[in-house]
Amino acid sequence: MSVELLLTALMIASTPILLAAIGELVVEKSGVLNLGVEGMMITGAICGFAVAVETGSPALGFIGAALGGAAMSMIFGVLTQFLLSNQVATGLALTLFGLGFSALIGQGYVGQVPPSTPKLDLGPLSDIPFLGPVLLSHDLVVYLGLALVAGVWAWLRYSRGGMILRAVGENHDAAHALGYKVIRIRLAAIAFGGACAGLGGAYLSLVRVPQWTEGMTAGAGWIALALVVFASWKPWRVLIGAWLFGGITVLQLNLQAAGVKVPVELLSMSPYLITILVLVIISSDRRRANLNAPAALGRIFHAAS
Amino acid sequence: MLRLEKRPQPSKLWTALTPLLAVLATMVAGGLLFALLGKNPVEAIRVIFFDPLFNEQVASYARPQLLVKAGPLILIAIGLSFGFRAGIWNIGAEGQYIMGAICGAAVGLAFYPSENPLIFPLMVMAGALGGWIWAMIPAILKITFRTNEILVSLLLVYVAEQLLASVSLGLLRNPEGGGFPGSRNLASWDASSNPELIAGTGMHWGVVAAFISVIFAYVMLSRHIFGVQLQLAGQAPRAARFAGVRPEMMVFICFTASGVLAGLAGLFEVTGPAGQISIDFNVGYGFTAIIVAFLGRLHPIGILLAGLLMALTYIGGELAQFMLGLPAAAIQAFQGMLLFFLLAFDMLSNYRFRLSAREAA
Numbered sequence: 001m002s003v004e005l006l007l008t009a010l011m012i013a014s015t016p017i018l019l020a021a022i023g024e025l026v027v028e029k030s031g032v033l034n035l036g037v038e039g040m041m042i043t044g045a046i047c048g049f050a051v052a053v054e055t056g057s058p059a060l061g062f063i064g065a066a067l068g069g070a071a072m073s074m075i076f077g078v079l080t081q082f083l084l085s086n087q088v089a090t091g092l093a094l095t096l097f098g099l100g101f102s103a104l105i106g107q108g109y110v111g112q113v114p115p116s117t118p119k120l121d122l123g124p125l126s127d128i129p130f131l132g133p134v135l136l137s138h139d140l141v142v143y144l145g146l147a148l149v150a151g152v153w154a155w156l157r158y159s160r161g162g163m164i165l166r167a168v169g170e171n172h173d174a175a176h177a178l179g180y181k182v183i184r185i186r187l188a189a190i191a192f193g194g195a196c197a198g199l200g201g202a203y204l205s206l207v208r209v210p211q212w213t214e215g216m217t218a219g220a221g222w223i224a225l226a227l228v229v230f231a232s233w234k235p236w237r238v239l240i241g242a243w244l245f246g247g248i249t250v251l252q253l254n255l256q257a258a259g260v261k262v263p264v265e266l267l268s269m270s271p272y273l274i275t276i277l278v279l280v281i282i283s284s285d286r287r288r289a290n291l292n293a294p295a296a297l298g299r300i301f302h303a304a305s
Numbered sequence: 306m307l308r309l310e311k312r313p314q315p316s317k318l319w320t321a322l323t324p325l326l327a328v329l330a331t332m333v334a335g336g337l338l339f340a341l342l343g344k345n346p347v348e349a350i351r352v353i354f355f356d357p358l359f360n361e362q363v364a365s366y367a368r369p370q371l372l373v374k375a376g377p378l379i380l381i382a383i384g385l386s387f388g389f390r391a392g393i394w395n396i397g398a399e400g401q402y403i404m405g406a407i408c409g410a411a412v413g414l415a416f417y418p419s420e421n422p423l424i425f426p427l428m429v430m431a432g433a434l435g436g437w438i439w440a441m442i443p444a445i446l447k448i449t450f451r452t453n454e455i456l457v458s459l460l461l462v463y464v465a466e467q468l469l470a471s472v473s474l475g476l477l478r479n480p481e482g483g484g485f486p487g488s489r490n491l492a493s494w495d496a497s498s499n500p501e502l503i504a505g506t507g508m509h510w511g512v513v514a515a516f517i518s519v520i521f522a523y524v525m526l527s528r529h530i531f532g533v534q535l536q537l538a539g540q541a542p543r544a545a546r547f548a549g550v551r552p553e554m555m556v557f558i559c560f561t562a563s564g565v566l567a568g569l570a571g572l573f574e575v576t577g578p579a580g581q582i583s584i585d586f587n588v589g590y591g592f593t594a595i596i597v598a599f600l601g602r603l604h605p606i607g608i609l610l611a612g613l614l615m616a617l618t619y620i621g622g623e624l625a626q627f628m629l630g631l632p633a634a635a636i637q638a639f640q641g642m643l644l645f646f647l648l649a650f651d652m653l654s655n656y657r658f659r660l661s662a663r664e665a666a
Binding site (some may be wrong): 011035075079083084085086087088090091093094096097098099100101102103104106107132214219221224226229263265267268269272273275276279280282283286302 | 310311342353379394422444447450451452453455456457460461462463464467468470471475486542592595596625632634636637638639640641642644645648649652655656
């Protein structure tokens with residue numbers, strides 16, 4: 001197995017969780033904990049797959065996935081923001097519902113082959129040894145993921161909108177007192193998170209696998225949630241975390257294929273075990289773990305007047 | 306203008322009414338969903354909710370199934386409800402359920418083909434221990450490193466599923482099974498079987514354990530200081546600390562309860578209704594139990610009723626599958642929807658609407 005092929009595969013493997021995690025980061029920065037990432041991802045996976053198969057256009061598929069994920073997230077948004085429900089329970093409900101709902105829509109699509117997503121062709125640039133295949137010959141969604149990381153980072157750090165979003169996430173009462181529309185801002189953040197999770201799911205069903213099977217996200221949404229904690233709510237660290245995780249996934253798949261004398265099941269569970277390990281390491285350092293956590297994360301906002 | 310006002314205390318009336326409202330709303334929304342799938346909504350709802358109990362043709366099969374399916378749901382949900390009351394979120398009951406089944410089955414199979422009557426009690430203990438150990442991983446990580454228990458317990462479900470695949474293909478595979486995955490049939494081996502105790506009722510040891518757990522939980526929550534401490538830890542963590550409630554102890558106790566009960570549920574299932582360890586022996590009871598716990602308002606009696614209702618939707622769903630050709634996944638979506646409606650209507654018990662004149666600025 002050459003390093004070149006391994007790194008190329010890593011870029012592909014890390015994209016779904018990167019997309020989902022960067023979306024969730026924005027949601028959490030606004031002070032909302034949406035545990036329904038898995039449900040939104042799988043909804044995006046089937047919406048994207050269905051639209052792409054019906055229209056024959058992967059681009060429309062990804063748009064459909066983003067819309068599907070966002071629509072799903074709005075159930076969560078309405079429940080937690082207007083009906084003031086518990087965010088943990090509602091997020092769980094979103095995941096349970098999403099898994100069932102996606103299986104329901106997906107029945108007719110099992111075994112079908114989606115249209116292939118075109119890769120970026122930069123002509124001679126893609127032929128540069130090593131750099132070409134690893135960095136410059138992927139489909140557009142891979143670059144969209146990277147661009148989103150950069151965009152979210154810059155937006156949160158330098159823009160007025162980003163500042164307002166962070167203020168809402170740190171102290172919603174103060175933000176409300178300053179006249180910011182807390183609920184509207186949070187709903188927008190939740191919709192963005194849903195759309196990103198949907199894109200991530202569609203990347204699984206349209207590019208990575210590419211096929212539709214029930215429950216195909218297999219915990220990717222939960223790993224994305226863990227990634228946000230791992231990253232201490234910093235966009236660039238989400239990217240590092242996604243690469244780390246993508247690397248482990250690719251490595252274990254290659255070890256399985258190579259027939260290494262390690263039980264297949266042990267290799268298959270390694271991404272989950274390593275995610276847990278990383279979570280433990282991050283959380284064991286109390287100061288670092290809480291430094292960046294939005295102060296109002298998961299708290300219910302109910303304006304007194 | 307209409308204004309939302311937080312109630313000083315959750316309304317008792319609405320707390321009891323919301324599950325009923327949620328079920329009704331789910332029937333309506335579910336009916337719409339079934340209509341979209343091209344099924345007659347009224348007929349679908351009838352098949353799911355009434356036929357399993359009242360249709361003479363299927364009731365002889367369906368009625369006993371009610372307890373068979375409600376048993377594990379209630380058992381797991383009772384365990385989860387402790388933690389949910391205190392804001393301790395064990396959502397990996399499915400993993401603890403699997404580990405309970407694996408450990409119990411492994412201990413039993415080690416004695417095959419002995420007919421010693423002590424084997425089954427030993428398996429029960431091993432099952433409880435297996436579920437407990439699996440639950441202790443997130444608990445201890447939370448206590449010592451403050452690691453998020455939601456993520457760890459959930460991720461461990463996937464690890465447990467891999468372990469299940471591994472043992473049913475290797476360690477516990479039936480040596481006389483012709484190479485097929487899956488263990489020996491535990492239900493047909495007398496020493497390990499968990500039979501129907503009263504013919505025609507579906508009552509097995511798991512259901513008995515579920516009933517005992519309901520009574521035990523009821524006493525603990527309403528007659529013991531522990532119930533107050535749980536409530537306090539959930540609603541006012543700081544006050545709880547001043548009152549001498551140690552949060553670490555709460556995490557330990559809640560995860561112990563849920564792990565042990567989920568492990569037991571797995572063991573009773575694998576020795577009875579499921580019969581053997583196989584790759585897909587778990588059917589998601591651990592996740593559905595989360596819905597049961599909320600639907601039952603985290604109250605033991607409520608959970609008992611919610612477990613029976615959820616069991617009904619499982620059986621009705623199966624029935625609708627072969628009578629109406631309704632897809633299996635529809636019922637899962639249906640159950641998820643139920644939780645949404647419940648959470649939505651919950652606002653009525655915590656808040657009230659007040660008419661108020663708009664104040665002058």
